[in-house]
Amino acid sequence: MLGELRTLDPCTLTDPAALRHLGAVSEAGTVSLDYCLLHLKPDERTLVQLAVGELVGPDEGGEGDPVVQHGALSIAQSAPVPGHCSRRVQFGDGVSLQVSADLLAGDPASGLCGIADSGAKLVADAVQQGRAGHRDYPSNSLALLDPCAVLDTESVNQVPGLEEATPRPGLANHVCSWGEQSADSPRVQLQHTAGEPPKLLHGAAVEEQIDGRRTVLSVVGGDPQVPLCSAETAHIPFGRVAGQVEVAQLVVALPGMTGTDACDYARGLARLAWPSLPPANP
CATH class of the missing domain: 2.60.120 (Jelly Rolls)
Known part of the structure:
Protein backbone atom coordinates (compact mmCIF):
# COMPACT_ATOMS: atom_id res chain seq x y z
CA MET A 1 0.00 0.00 0.00
CA ARG A 135 10.95 10.80 -3.97
CA ASP A 136 13.24 10.46 -6.97
CA TYR A 137 16.67 10.10 -5.37
CA PRO A 138 19.93 10.21 -7.38
CA SER A 139 22.02 7.04 -7.47
CA ASN A 140 24.50 8.40 -4.91
CA SER A 141 21.82 9.33 -2.35
CA LEU A 142 22.18 8.17 1.25
CA ALA A 143 18.48 7.25 1.15
CA LEU A 144 19.27 4.30 -1.11
CA LEU A 145 22.14 3.03 1.06
CA ASP A 146 21.57 0.58 3.92
CA PRO A 147 23.29 2.06 7.01
CA CYS A 148 23.74 -1.44 8.41
CA ALA A 149 26.10 -2.07 5.47
CA VAL A 150 28.03 1.17 6.05
CA LEU A 151 29.20 0.42 9.58
CA ASP A 152 30.75 -2.97 10.26
CA THR A 153 29.26 -4.75 13.29
CA GLU A 154 32.65 -6.14 14.30
CA SER A 155 33.79 -2.55 14.75
CA VAL A 156 30.71 -1.65 16.82
CA ASN A 157 31.44 -4.70 19.00
CA GLN A 158 34.64 -2.94 20.14
CA VAL A 159 32.52 -0.35 21.97
CA PRO A 160 32.26 -1.12 25.71
CA GLY A 161 29.00 -2.92 26.48
CA LEU A 162 28.26 -3.73 22.83
CA GLU A 163 30.50 -6.79 22.49
CA GLU A 164 27.53 -9.01 21.55
CA ALA A 165 25.34 -6.39 19.84
CA THR A 166 23.78 -7.16 16.48
CA PRO A 167 22.43 -4.64 13.94
CA ARG A 168 18.74 -3.71 13.91
CA PRO A 169 17.64 -2.00 10.69
CA GLY A 170 14.78 0.47 10.55
CA LEU A 171 11.69 -0.40 8.52
CA ALA A 172 12.62 2.03 5.72
CA ASN A 173 16.34 1.17 5.96
CA HIS A 174 17.38 4.72 6.81
CA VAL A 175 18.67 3.83 10.27
CA CYS A 176 20.64 1.00 11.88
CA SER A 177 20.95 0.54 15.64
CA TRP A 178 23.10 -1.56 17.95
CA GLY A 179 22.28 -1.99 21.65
CA GLU A 180 19.12 -1.40 23.63
CA GLN A 181 17.24 1.86 23.06
CA SER A 182 17.16 2.95 26.70
CA ALA A 183 18.90 5.77 28.55
CA ASP A 184 20.96 3.45 30.75
CA SER A 185 22.24 1.18 27.95
CA PRO A 186 25.25 1.65 25.65
CA ARG A 187 24.16 2.03 22.05
CA VAL A 188 25.27 3.10 18.59
CA GLN A 189 23.03 4.39 15.82
CA LEU A 190 23.82 5.34 12.23
CA GLN A 191 21.05 7.29 10.54
CA HIS A 192 20.71 8.71 7.05
CA THR A 193 18.66 11.87 7.36
CA ALA A 194 18.24 15.32 5.80
CA GLY A 195 17.94 18.98 6.73
CA GLU A 196 20.36 21.81 7.41
CA PRO A 197 24.13 21.10 7.23
CA PRO A 198 25.67 20.14 10.59
CA LYS A 199 26.52 23.18 12.73
CA LEU A 200 28.70 23.98 15.73
CA LEU A 201 25.93 24.73 18.22
CA HIS A 202 27.92 25.02 21.46
CA GLY A 203 31.35 24.79 23.04
CA ALA A 204 31.21 21.00 23.29
CA ALA A 205 31.28 20.67 19.48
CA VAL A 206 34.26 20.59 17.13
CA GLU A 207 34.71 20.47 13.37
CA GLU A 208 37.14 17.95 11.87
CA GLN A 209 38.01 16.42 8.53
CA ILE A 210 37.30 12.67 8.54
CA ASP A 211 37.97 10.80 5.31
CA GLY A 212 37.96 14.15 3.52
CA ARG A 213 34.48 15.02 4.81
CA ARG A 214 33.69 18.00 7.03
CA THR A 215 32.43 16.35 10.22
CA VAL A 216 30.89 17.95 13.30
CA LEU A 217 31.50 16.03 16.53
CA SER A 218 29.18 17.22 19.26
CA VAL A 219 28.33 16.19 22.81
CA VAL A 220 24.54 16.11 22.65
CA GLY A 221 23.13 18.98 24.71
CA GLY A 222 26.54 20.64 25.14
CA ASP A 223 27.30 19.22 28.61
CA PRO A 224 30.63 17.30 28.49
CA GLN A 225 29.43 15.09 31.35
CA VAL A 226 26.53 13.76 29.24
CA PRO A 227 27.79 10.48 27.72
CA LEU A 228 26.14 11.01 24.33
CA CYS A 229 27.97 12.18 21.20
CA SER A 230 27.10 12.59 17.54
CA ALA A 231 29.31 12.68 14.44
CA GLU A 232 27.56 14.27 11.45
CA THR A 233 28.61 14.92 7.87
CA ALA A 234 26.70 16.56 5.04
CA HIS A 235 26.27 14.81 1.70
CA ILE A 236 24.43 15.99 -1.44
CA PRO A 237 21.62 18.59 -1.73
CA PHE A 238 18.17 17.40 -0.66
CA GLY A 239 14.75 18.44 -1.89
CA ARG A 240 13.67 21.72 -3.42
CA VAL A 241 14.63 24.05 -0.57
CA ALA A 242 17.99 25.75 -1.05
CA GLY A 243 20.56 24.82 1.58
CA GLN A 244 19.06 21.49 2.62
CA VAL A 245 21.34 18.48 2.41
CA GLU A 246 21.37 14.78 3.15
CA VAL A 247 23.22 14.00 6.40
CA ALA A 248 24.90 10.90 7.77
CA GLN A 249 24.52 10.98 11.57
CA LEU A 250 26.38 8.60 13.88
CA VAL A 251 25.40 8.65 17.57
CA VAL A 252 27.23 6.89 20.41
CA ALA A 253 25.86 6.61 23.97
CA LEU A 254 28.08 5.31 26.79
CA PRO A 255 26.24 5.53 30.16
CA GLY A 256 28.69 5.76 33.04
CA MET A 257 31.33 7.50 30.93
CA THR A 258 31.70 11.10 29.69
CA GLY A 259 30.78 12.94 26.53
CA THR A 260 34.48 13.09 25.67
CA ASP A 261 34.64 9.29 25.83
CA ALA A 262 31.55 8.97 23.64
CA CYS A 263 33.06 11.38 21.10
CA ASP A 264 36.28 9.36 20.98
CA TYR A 265 34.28 6.31 19.93
CA ALA A 266 32.07 8.32 17.56
CA ARG A 267 35.19 9.70 15.88
CA GLY A 268 36.69 6.22 15.51
CA LEU A 269 33.48 4.73 14.09
CA ALA A 270 33.08 7.66 11.69
CA ARG A 271 36.58 6.97 10.36
CA LEU A 272 35.42 3.45 9.57
CA ALA A 273 31.98 4.39 8.22
CA TRP A 274 32.57 7.49 6.08
CA PRO A 275 34.72 5.65 3.46
CA SER A 276 31.67 3.47 2.69
CA LEU A 277 29.43 6.47 1.93
CA PRO A 278 28.84 7.19 -1.76
CA PRO A 279 30.84 10.01 -3.35
CA ALA A 280 29.15 13.39 -3.51
CA ASN A 281 30.02 13.59 -7.22
CA PRO A 282 29.82 10.09 -8.73
Whole structure:
Protein backbone atom coordinates (compact mmCIF):
# COMPACT_ATOMS: atom_id res chain seq x y z
CA MET A 1 0.00 0.00 0.00
CA LEU A 2 2.97 2.31 0.53
CA GLY A 3 5.28 0.95 -2.19
CA GLU A 4 9.06 1.09 -1.77
CA LEU A 5 9.63 2.30 1.78
CA ARG A 6 13.13 3.68 1.14
CA THR A 7 11.77 6.30 -1.26
CA LEU A 8 8.38 7.00 0.35
CA ASP A 9 7.68 10.75 0.63
CA PRO A 10 5.74 11.11 3.91
CA CYS A 11 4.64 14.63 2.98
CA THR A 12 2.35 13.12 0.32
CA LEU A 13 0.37 11.45 3.12
CA THR A 14 -0.87 14.71 4.60
CA ASP A 15 -2.73 17.75 3.26
CA PRO A 16 -2.12 21.15 4.89
CA ALA A 17 -5.26 22.56 3.26
CA ALA A 18 -7.38 19.86 4.90
CA LEU A 19 -6.01 20.83 8.32
CA ARG A 20 -6.81 24.55 8.10
CA HIS A 21 -10.01 24.12 10.07
CA LEU A 22 -7.69 23.48 13.03
CA GLY A 23 -5.74 26.73 12.56
CA ALA A 24 -3.01 28.26 10.41
CA VAL A 25 -0.81 25.54 8.87
CA SER A 26 2.76 25.82 7.56
CA GLU A 27 5.55 23.44 6.59
CA ALA A 28 8.13 23.10 9.36
CA GLY A 29 11.21 22.14 7.32
CA THR A 30 12.95 18.80 6.89
CA VAL A 31 14.66 17.00 9.76
CA SER A 32 14.19 13.39 8.63
CA LEU A 33 13.75 11.20 5.58
CA ASP A 34 11.10 9.23 7.47
CA TYR A 35 8.51 11.80 8.56
CA CYS A 36 7.02 15.12 7.49
CA LEU A 37 6.68 18.06 9.89
CA LEU A 38 3.91 20.68 9.92
CA HIS A 39 3.28 23.58 12.29
CA LEU A 40 -0.27 24.46 13.34
CA LYS A 41 -1.38 27.60 15.17
CA PRO A 42 -4.85 27.05 16.64
CA ASP A 43 -4.59 30.59 18.09
CA GLU A 44 -1.99 33.35 18.41
CA ARG A 45 -0.43 31.88 21.57
CA THR A 46 -0.40 28.19 20.65
CA LEU A 47 2.03 26.33 18.36
CA VAL A 48 1.65 22.60 17.67
CA GLN A 49 4.02 20.40 15.69
CA LEU A 50 2.49 17.55 13.68
CA ALA A 51 4.84 14.73 12.63
CA VAL A 52 3.50 12.37 9.97
CA GLY A 53 4.98 9.24 8.48
CA GLU A 54 7.31 7.43 10.89
CA LEU A 55 6.94 3.67 10.50
CA VAL A 56 6.95 1.52 13.65
CA GLY A 57 6.91 -2.24 14.12
CA PRO A 58 4.54 -4.34 16.24
CA ASP A 59 6.88 -4.20 19.25
CA GLU A 60 6.74 -0.39 19.34
CA GLY A 61 2.98 0.02 19.63
CA GLY A 62 0.98 0.21 22.83
CA GLU A 63 -0.82 -3.01 23.62
CA GLY A 64 -4.44 -2.51 24.53
CA ASP A 65 -4.76 0.92 22.91
CA PRO A 66 -8.29 1.63 21.64
CA VAL A 67 -8.67 1.08 17.90
CA VAL A 68 -11.14 2.72 15.52
CA GLN A 69 -11.83 1.66 11.97
CA HIS A 70 -11.28 4.10 9.10
CA GLY A 71 -12.17 2.43 5.82
CA ALA A 72 -10.05 -0.66 5.33
CA LEU A 73 -7.46 0.54 7.84
CA SER A 74 -7.57 0.92 11.61
CA ILE A 75 -6.23 3.73 13.78
CA ALA A 76 -4.82 2.99 17.25
CA GLN A 77 -5.24 5.75 19.82
CA SER A 78 -2.36 6.02 22.26
CA ALA A 79 -3.08 7.50 25.67
CA PRO A 80 -2.03 11.18 25.72
CA VAL A 81 0.74 12.49 27.94
CA PRO A 82 1.31 16.17 28.80
CA GLY A 83 2.20 18.03 25.61
CA HIS A 84 1.99 14.97 23.34
CA CYS A 85 -0.62 12.81 21.64
CA SER A 86 -0.10 10.19 18.92
CA ARG A 87 -2.07 7.89 16.65
CA ARG A 88 -0.96 4.86 14.62
CA VAL A 89 -2.45 3.96 11.25
CA GLN A 90 -2.22 0.16 11.31
CA PHE A 91 -1.53 -2.13 8.37
CA GLY A 92 -2.25 -5.83 8.32
CA ASP A 93 1.38 -6.95 8.70
CA GLY A 94 2.02 -5.45 12.14
CA VAL A 95 3.57 -2.25 10.76
CA SER A 96 2.00 1.08 11.71
CA LEU A 97 2.46 4.63 10.48
CA GLN A 98 2.69 7.12 13.32
CA VAL A 99 1.12 10.57 13.53
CA SER A 100 2.18 12.69 16.53
CA ALA A 101 1.06 16.10 17.78
CA ASP A 102 3.41 17.94 20.16
CA LEU A 103 2.80 21.23 21.94
CA LEU A 104 5.67 23.65 21.28
CA ALA A 105 4.06 26.68 22.91
CA GLY A 106 0.76 27.69 24.49
CA ASP A 107 -2.07 26.05 26.41
CA PRO A 108 -1.61 22.34 27.26
CA ALA A 109 -5.38 21.92 26.78
CA SER A 110 -5.08 22.79 23.09
CA GLY A 111 -6.70 19.72 21.57
CA LEU A 112 -3.57 17.77 20.64
CA CYS A 113 -5.46 14.49 20.25
CA GLY A 114 -7.98 16.11 17.92
CA ILE A 115 -5.09 17.29 15.74
CA ALA A 116 -3.49 13.82 15.83
CA ASP A 117 -6.86 12.25 14.92
CA SER A 118 -7.26 14.55 11.92
CA GLY A 119 -3.72 13.84 10.78
CA ALA A 120 -4.18 10.07 11.06
CA LYS A 121 -7.45 10.15 9.09
CA LEU A 122 -5.72 12.11 6.30
CA VAL A 123 -2.99 9.45 6.19
CA ALA A 124 -5.51 6.61 6.04
CA ASP A 125 -7.40 8.38 3.24
CA ALA A 126 -4.23 9.07 1.24
CA VAL A 127 -3.07 5.46 1.51
CA GLN A 128 -6.43 3.98 0.57
CA GLN A 129 -6.77 6.36 -2.38
CA GLY A 130 -3.35 5.39 -3.71
CA ARG A 131 -1.83 8.82 -3.11
CA ALA A 132 1.37 7.68 -1.36
CA GLY A 133 4.10 9.41 -3.37
CA HIS A 134 7.81 8.72 -3.71
CA ARG A 135 10.95 10.80 -3.97
CA ASP A 136 13.24 10.46 -6.97
CA TYR A 137 16.67 10.10 -5.37
CA PRO A 138 19.93 10.21 -7.38
CA SER A 139 22.02 7.04 -7.47
CA ASN A 140 24.50 8.40 -4.91
CA SER A 141 21.82 9.33 -2.35
CA LEU A 142 22.18 8.17 1.25
CA ALA A 143 18.48 7.25 1.15
CA LEU A 144 19.27 4.30 -1.11
CA LEU A 145 22.14 3.03 1.06
CA ASP A 146 21.57 0.58 3.92
CA PRO A 147 23.29 2.06 7.01
CA CYS A 148 23.74 -1.44 8.41
CA ALA A 149 26.10 -2.07 5.47
CA VAL A 150 28.03 1.17 6.05
CA LEU A 151 29.20 0.42 9.58
CA ASP A 152 30.75 -2.97 10.26
CA THR A 153 29.26 -4.75 13.29
CA GLU A 154 32.65 -6.14 14.30
CA SER A 155 33.79 -2.55 14.75
CA VAL A 156 30.71 -1.65 16.82
CA ASN A 157 31.44 -4.70 19.00
CA GLN A 158 34.64 -2.94 20.14
CA VAL A 159 32.52 -0.35 21.97
CA PRO A 160 32.26 -1.12 25.71
CA GLY A 161 29.00 -2.92 26.48
CA LEU A 162 28.26 -3.73 22.83
CA GLU A 163 30.50 -6.79 22.49
CA GLU A 164 27.53 -9.01 21.55
CA ALA A 165 25.34 -6.39 19.84
CA THR A 166 23.78 -7.16 16.48
CA PRO A 167 22.43 -4.64 13.94
CA ARG A 168 18.74 -3.71 13.91
CA PRO A 169 17.64 -2.00 10.69
CA GLY A 170 14.78 0.47 10.55
CA LEU A 171 11.69 -0.40 8.52
CA ALA A 172 12.62 2.03 5.72
CA ASN A 173 16.34 1.17 5.96
CA HIS A 174 17.38 4.72 6.81
CA VAL A 175 18.67 3.83 10.27
CA CYS A 176 20.64 1.00 11.88
CA SER A 177 20.95 0.54 15.64
CA TRP A 178 23.10 -1.56 17.95
CA GLY A 179 22.28 -1.99 21.65
CA GLU A 180 19.12 -1.40 23.63
CA GLN A 181 17.24 1.86 23.06
CA SER A 182 17.16 2.95 26.70
CA ALA A 183 18.90 5.77 28.55
CA ASP A 184 20.96 3.45 30.75
CA SER A 185 22.24 1.18 27.95
CA PRO A 186 25.25 1.65 25.65
CA ARG A 187 24.16 2.03 22.05
CA VAL A 188 25.27 3.10 18.59
CA GLN A 189 23.03 4.39 15.82
CA LEU A 190 23.82 5.34 12.23
CA GLN A 191 21.05 7.29 10.54
CA HIS A 192 20.71 8.71 7.05
CA THR A 193 18.66 11.87 7.36
CA ALA A 194 18.24 15.32 5.80
CA GLY A 195 17.94 18.98 6.73
CA GLU A 196 20.36 21.81 7.41
CA PRO A 197 24.13 21.10 7.23
CA PRO A 198 25.67 20.14 10.59
CA LYS A 199 26.52 23.18 12.73
CA LEU A 200 28.70 23.98 15.73
CA LEU A 201 25.93 24.73 18.22
CA HIS A 202 27.92 25.02 21.46
CA GLY A 203 31.35 24.79 23.04
CA ALA A 204 31.21 21.00 23.29
CA ALA A 205 31.28 20.67 19.48
CA VAL A 206 34.26 20.59 17.13
CA GLU A 207 34.71 20.47 13.37
CA GLU A 208 37.14 17.95 11.87
CA GLN A 209 38.01 16.42 8.53
CA ILE A 210 37.30 12.67 8.54
CA ASP A 211 37.97 10.80 5.31
CA GLY A 212 37.96 14.15 3.52
CA ARG A 213 34.48 15.02 4.81
CA ARG A 214 33.69 18.00 7.03
CA THR A 215 32.43 16.35 10.22
CA VAL A 216 30.89 17.95 13.30
CA LEU A 217 31.50 16.03 16.53
CA SER A 218 29.18 17.22 19.26
CA VAL A 219 28.33 16.19 22.81
CA VAL A 220 24.54 16.11 22.65
CA GLY A 221 23.13 18.98 24.71
CA GLY A 222 26.54 20.64 25.14
CA ASP A 223 27.30 19.22 28.61
CA PRO A 224 30.63 17.30 28.49
CA GLN A 225 29.43 15.09 31.35
CA VAL A 226 26.53 13.76 29.24
CA PRO A 227 27.79 10.48 27.72
CA LEU A 228 26.14 11.01 24.33
CA CYS A 229 27.97 12.18 21.20
CA SER A 230 27.10 12.59 17.54
CA ALA A 231 29.31 12.68 14.44
CA GLU A 232 27.56 14.27 11.45
CA THR A 233 28.61 14.92 7.87
CA ALA A 234 26.70 16.56 5.04
CA HIS A 235 26.27 14.81 1.70
CA ILE A 236 24.43 15.99 -1.44
CA PRO A 237 21.62 18.59 -1.73
CA PHE A 238 18.17 17.40 -0.66
CA GLY A 239 14.75 18.44 -1.89
CA ARG A 240 13.67 21.72 -3.42
CA VAL A 241 14.63 24.05 -0.57
CA ALA A 242 17.99 25.75 -1.05
CA GLY A 243 20.56 24.82 1.58
CA GLN A 244 19.06 21.49 2.62
CA VAL A 245 21.34 18.48 2.41
CA GLU A 246 21.37 14.78 3.15
CA VAL A 247 23.22 14.00 6.40
CA ALA A 248 24.90 10.90 7.77
CA GLN A 249 24.52 10.98 11.57
CA LEU A 250 26.38 8.60 13.88
CA VAL A 251 25.40 8.65 17.57
CA VAL A 252 27.23 6.89 20.41
CA ALA A 253 25.86 6.61 23.97
CA LEU A 254 28.08 5.31 26.79
CA PRO A 255 26.24 5.53 30.16
CA GLY A 256 28.69 5.76 33.04
CA MET A 257 31.33 7.50 30.93
CA THR A 258 31.70 11.10 29.69
CA GLY A 259 30.78 12.94 26.53
CA THR A 260 34.48 13.09 25.67
CA ASP A 261 34.64 9.29 25.83
CA ALA A 262 31.55 8.97 23.64
CA CYS A 263 33.06 11.38 21.10
CA ASP A 264 36.28 9.36 20.98
CA TYR A 265 34.28 6.31 19.93
CA ALA A 266 32.07 8.32 17.56
CA ARG A 267 35.19 9.70 15.88
CA GLY A 268 36.69 6.22 15.51
CA LEU A 269 33.48 4.73 14.09
CA ALA A 270 33.08 7.66 11.69
CA ARG A 271 36.58 6.97 10.36
CA LEU A 272 35.42 3.45 9.57
CA ALA A 273 31.98 4.39 8.22
CA TRP A 274 32.57 7.49 6.08
CA PRO A 275 34.72 5.65 3.46
CA SER A 276 31.67 3.47 2.69
CA LEU A 277 29.43 6.47 1.93
CA PRO A 278 28.84 7.19 -1.76
CA PRO A 279 30.84 10.01 -3.35
CA ALA A 280 29.15 13.39 -3.51
CA ASN A 281 30.02 13.59 -7.22
CA PRO A 282 29.82 10.09 -8.73
